[in-house]
Every structure is written in structure tokens, then in C-alpha cells.
Amino acid sequence: MADGPSLVVDNTMGASLIGVMCAAVLYGVSCVQTWYYFDKYRKVDVWYIKTLVGCIWIFDSVHQGLISHTVYIYVITNYNNPAMLGVMVWSILLEVLFNGFIGLLVQGFLTLRVWRLSGHNIPLMVLTVGLVLAEFGCSVAFTIQSMKLVTWVQLTELKAKQISRSDTP
Secondary structure (H helix, E strand, O other): OOOOOOOOOHHHHHHHHHHHHHHHHHHHHHHHHHHHHHHHHOOOOOHHHHHHHHHHHHHHHHHHHHHHHHHHHHHHHOOOOHHHHHEOOHHHHHHHHHHHHHHHHHHHHHHHHHHHHOOOOHHHHHHHHHHHHHHHHHHHHHHHHHOOOOEHHHHHHHHHHHHHHHHOO
């Protein structure tokens, strides 16, 4: 018989582990696409497109490292330590910032394409750029505010405060 009650983490850490494994597969696809791009188009595309692809790959690599670190800390380093499940690891919070960087670069590039294809439609550009910058600003603000927190409960309280602020007139 077991010495004490067993801890079931299938629906939390098990799901996180599966998510990181799926993300690793998609990261592998991203690496192959990046390699293929530089192999096929390095002499054809302009420098800023090559820089964009390289930066996105770097940020994607950092993102994969951060989420892998988070799951490693919870599943391996703190194995059988249920108290640690209530504490946030810094890497899961910093991951949001790198997601924001990736979104800024990709959506910024798409905004440039819309600008060209729309015949330089200024109102459309103002709206699109505003939305892209607002999303990035939210990622930065969330990261700054959440880095001060320690537990998942505090993060839930921060989320409730943010929702109540956005609901007030």
C-alpha cells in the first residue's frame, strides 16, 4: 500500500507536458521552414526580410526554451512536491513577452503587406497598426505586472482586477 495520499496531476502537469511536447514538434517544423527559407532565398530576398525571419526564429527558440524550462521545474525538479504547484515559475511569465515579440514582428509584416496591397489606405493602416501595438503593449504590461507575483492565486487576482478596470466606464 501507499504511504500517503497520492497526488493526481494528470489534468495539470500532464496537460502541460503534452502541450510542451506538441510545441516542440511545431518548433521543429519552424526550424525546418527557417532552414529551407535561408537555403532557398538567401540570395533573393532583401536584408530586412531575412532579418525578420531570423529574429522570429530566435524568439521562437527562446519561447520553446522558456516553456520547456517551466515544465522541467514542475515535473522534474519539484517531483512529488505538491506545494510547488501553487508557485509560478518565472519562465512561464517571461514567455508571454516573447510571444508578444513574435506577434509584433509577424503582424507588423502582415500590416506592411496590407499597406501595399490596399493602395496605401491610411485609415486602414492606422487601425491595423494601433491594434498590433495595443496587443504588444498588453503583453509588455502583463509581463511587468506579473513578474512581481509568486503564486497562481495572485495571478488570478490580477486578472480579476484587470477585467474590473476594463469594465468601468
